[in-house]
Amino acid sequence: MPRELLMSYVRASGASDGASAGALWALEGHVEQCAACQAEVREVSATHCPADTALMDRVHARLSEALPPVRRRRWRRVRTVLSRWAAPAFGPWVMAVVLIVLCALVLSSAAARNSPLLMLLAPAMPLLGVAVSWGPRFDPAHELIASTPRVGLGLVLRRSSAVLSLVIPALAAAGWITGTAPALVLLPALALTCAALALGSVVDIQRAATALGAGWALFVVLPTLGRGRGVPPYLLESAAPGWAAAAAFLGVAVVLRRNAYLHPRKSGARHR
Incomplete structure (x- = not known):
């Protein structure tokens, strides 16, 4: 130079x-x-x-x-190397995709072994992976986003729907080539995520997610654990077309109701 x-x-x-x-x-x-x-x-x-x-x-x-001495960690070195050729916000997206793919592999393995315990957590596992990916330890823009009014469960659901919509078609194509079906176990998560977003545009997003979670626990988890049988039929591969249709219908509803999130409902509480 x-x-x-x-x-x-x-x-x-x-x-x-x-x-x-x-x-x-x-x-x-x-x-x-x-x-x-x-x-x-x-x-x-x-x-x-x-x-x-x-x-x-x-x-x-x-x-x-x-200041205390800085301890260099391996993941920090990896993040430094990746930042040389990719934007910092690229990391959480990659991590979310990787974690959701791992969830699909774990859930498909549970379905193959006729193990209901993991399958009953199918709607929640991808959301946990997305929440971890954009946590304060991995997202460089976490503090900036956390200060916005649209942060919280709604943001996790929107990000989950975006990542699932990207991962499921790719896994479906890979499964069609390899003869497996890892994408099918993610369809309930996508359908319920879209349902929470669509219902949350009418009522509060917290209430919508709570109602759907309680309904899943009441009508799916408890009956399955009470019977002590294997994976319920609506979580098997044969139910995939129904979940796909529900996810597509609810996804269209979310798109049609997208403006409701730009202009949230006013609280019913009266100010004295």
């Missing part, structure tokens, strides 16, 4: 030294990844801007005394 360009970058006087703003911006991106250029920038700064260098050294020393 030309030393003149590094001097322009350090002194922030690209216009006078012949370096354009675009060149300085590209240089900054290069310096962040190049250890040799970082050392040369420090040398140029110490030679031509000793006051700024001394100030930064004092600030660094005080921060090192006040």
